[in-house]
Amino acid sequence: MTLHPTDDLGALALGALDAEEARVVRAHVAGCESCGVELRALQEAAFAVAETAERDAPDRLRTKIVERARREGAPRRATSSFSGLFRRPVPLAIPLALAVLLAISLATYAGAQRDRDRYASALSGIAGARVIALAPTGEVPGVRGSLVIPVSGAAPYLILDLPAAPSGKTWEAWILRGETPLAAGITNDRGVTTLVLTAPLVSGDGVAVTLEPSGGVDRVTGAPVLAGKT
Amino acid sequence: MSRVAGGDADALGELYDHYGRVVFGLIYRMLGSPESAEEVAQNAFHSVWRQARAYRPERGSVRTWLLAIARNAAIDWQRSKGNRMGRETAIDETLMLVDERRVEDTVIASLRAQRVRAAVASLPREQREVLSLAFWSGLSQTEIASRTGAPLGTVKSRVRLGMARLREWLGDDEVRR
Numbered sequence: 001m002t003l004h005p006t007d008d009l010g011a012l013a014l015g016a017l018d019a020e021e022a023r024v025v026r027a028h029v030a031g032c033e034s035c036g037v038e039l040r041a042l043q044e045a046a047f048a049v050a051e052t053a054e055r056d057a058p059d060r061l062r063t064k065i066v067e068r069a070r071r072e073g074a075p076r077r078a079t080s081s082f083s084g085l086f087r088r089p090v091p092l093a094i095p096l097a098l099a100v101l102l103a104i105s106l107a108t109y110a111g112a113q114r115d116r117d118r119y120a121s122a123l124s125g126i127a128g129a130r131v132i133a134l135a136p137t138g139e140v141p142g143v144r145g146s147l148v149i150p151v152s153g154a155a156p157y158l159i160l161d162l163p164a165a166p167s168g169k170t171w172e173a174w175i176l177r178g179e180t181p182l183a184a185g186i187t188n189d190r191g192v193t194t195l196v197l198t199a200p201l202v203s204g205d206g207v208a209v210t211l212e213p214s215g216g217v218d219r220v221t222g223a224p225v226l227a228g229k230t
Numbered sequence: 231m232s233r234v235a236g237g238d239a240d241a242l243g244e245l246y247d248h249y250g251r252v253v254f255g256l257i258y259r260m261l262g263s264p265e266s267a268e269e270v271a272q273n274a275f276h277s278v279w280r281q282a283r284a285y286r287p288e289r290g291s292v293r294t295w296l297l298a299i300a301r302n303a304a305i306d307w308q309r310s311k312g313n314r315m316g317r318e319t320a321i322d323e324t325l326m327l328v329d330e331r332r333v334e335d336t337v338i339a340s341l342r343a344q345r346v347r348a349a350v351a352s353l354p355r356e357q358r359e360v361l362s363l364a365f366w367s368g369l370s371q372t373e374i375a376s377r378t379g380a381p382l383g384t385v386k387s388r389v390r391l392g393m394a395r396l397r398e399w400l401g402d403d404e405v406r407r
Contacts, residue, residue: 007386007390009393010389010390010392010393010394010397011364011371011386011389011390011393013393014361014364014365014389014393015301015364015365015368016364016369016370016371016374016389017370017371018370018371018372040289040290041397042393042396042397043290043294043298044290044291044294044400045393045396045397045399045400046365046393046396047293047294047297047298047301048346048396048400049346049350049361049365049396050252050255050256050297050301051252051343051346052343052346052347052350053252053255053256053258053259054251054252054255054343055251055254055255055258055259056251056254057250057251057254057267057268057271058264058268061246061250061254061268061271061272062243062246062247062250064272065242065243065246065271065272065275065276066239066240066242066243066246068272068276068279069239069242069275069276069279070239072276072279072280073237074236074237198284
C-alpha cells in the first residue's frame with residue numbers, strides 16, 4: 001500500500017518544509033497524481049492570501065518592466081520548473097565529504113588543465129546537492145556534463161561544458177522516463193554553462209543532451225552527446 | 231502567457247496590468263519598503279519574461295506561478311540584503327491585518343480579497359500565526375517552532391489544519407484566474 005505524505009502537502013505549498021523533507025515529499029508528488037492535484041489546490045489557497053496585500057505600484061514600474069523586456073528581446077526556452085518555485089530558499093550547507101570527493105574525482109578527470117578549468121571550478125563550488133556525472137557518448141568530442149540535484153528541493157540543473165552549437169542548432173536537455181523523452185530546456189551557450197531542467201526528476205529517470213534545431217524541439221531528433229541516470 | 235512566451239513585450243505589459251497590484255503588494259508587504267518593492271517587482275516580472283516558456287498550465291494558475299516567483303524574489307532579496315527589519319515589520323502588519331476586528335473595517339477593492347480575508351480571519355489565532363510566519367516571512371516549521379517556542383509537532387499540526395481550512399475555503403476554481 002502506498003503511503004501518501006498528505007500531512008506535509010500544506011507545508012510544502014507554503015514553502016515551510018525543511019529542505020530534506022521537501023525533497024522527499026516533492027519526489028513523491030512527482031509520481032503521484034492524487035497528491036499532485038491536492039498540492040496544486042493547496043498552492044492556490046496559500047497564494048490566494050496575497051490578495052489581501054494588493055497595492056498600487058508607481059506608474060513608472062510598468063514602463064520599466066516592458067522596456068526592459070523589449071531591450072532584452074524574446075525570452076529563451078524554458079529554464080525553470082514550476083514545482084521548483086514552491087521552495088523556501090535557504091542557504092546551502094557545505095558538506096565537507098562531498099567537497100573532498102568532488103575535488104578528488106575532478107582532479108583525475110580534469111587532468112593537467114584542472115587549475116584553470118572553469119568546469120571543475122563550477123562543480124567544486126556546489127554544496128548541498130547530489131552530483132551525477134553524465135557520460136559522453138562520443139558523438140561530439142570534448143563535451144562534459146553533470147546533473148546537480150539540490151537537497152533544498154530546488155530545481156535540478158545541468159552543469160555543461162560544450163562547444164559552440166553549429167549554425168541552426170541548439171543544445172537541448174531531455175528527461176528520459178518511459179518511452180517518450182521530455183524536453184527539459186535548451187542552451188545556446190558555449191563553454192561552461194548551467195541549464196535548469198524544466199521538469200521534476202524522479203528516482204530512476206535518465207537525463208541526456210542532444211543537438212537539435214534552433215529553438216528546440218518537443219521530440220528528440222539528434223543523437224545523445226551526454227547521458228546519465230539518477 | 232503564450233504571447234509572453236512568444237516574445238511579445240506588450241503581452242507582458244498586459245500581464246502586469248492584470249497582476250501588478252497583487253505582485254507589488256505581496257512584495258511590499260514582505261519587504262516593508264516601496265523602493266525595494268519596486269526593484270524586486272521589476273526583477274520578478276523580468277524572471278517571468280525569461281521563464282515564460284517554462285509555465286505549464288496543468289501545474290497551476292498563472293497567478294500562483296507568478297506570485298511564487300515574486301515571493302521567491304522577495305525572500306532572496308531579504309537574504310541578500312540581510313534585511314530582517316523589513317521582515318519583522320511585515321509579520322506585525324500581517325498579524326494585524328488578519329485580526330477579526332479589521333475584517334469589516336478595511337476597504338477592500340475586490341470581492342476575492344474579502345473572501346480571502348474572511349477565510350484567514352476565520353482561522354484560530356495560533357493557526358493564523360504559523361501561516362503568516364511561513365507565507366510572509368519564509369520561515370520553515372522548524373524555524374517557527376524555534377521562534378514561537380511551540381513544540382515542532384504542534385507547529386506542524388497548526389500548519390496542516392490551517393492549510394486544510396484555507397484549501398477548503400479557497401483552493402477551488404473560484405480563486406483561480
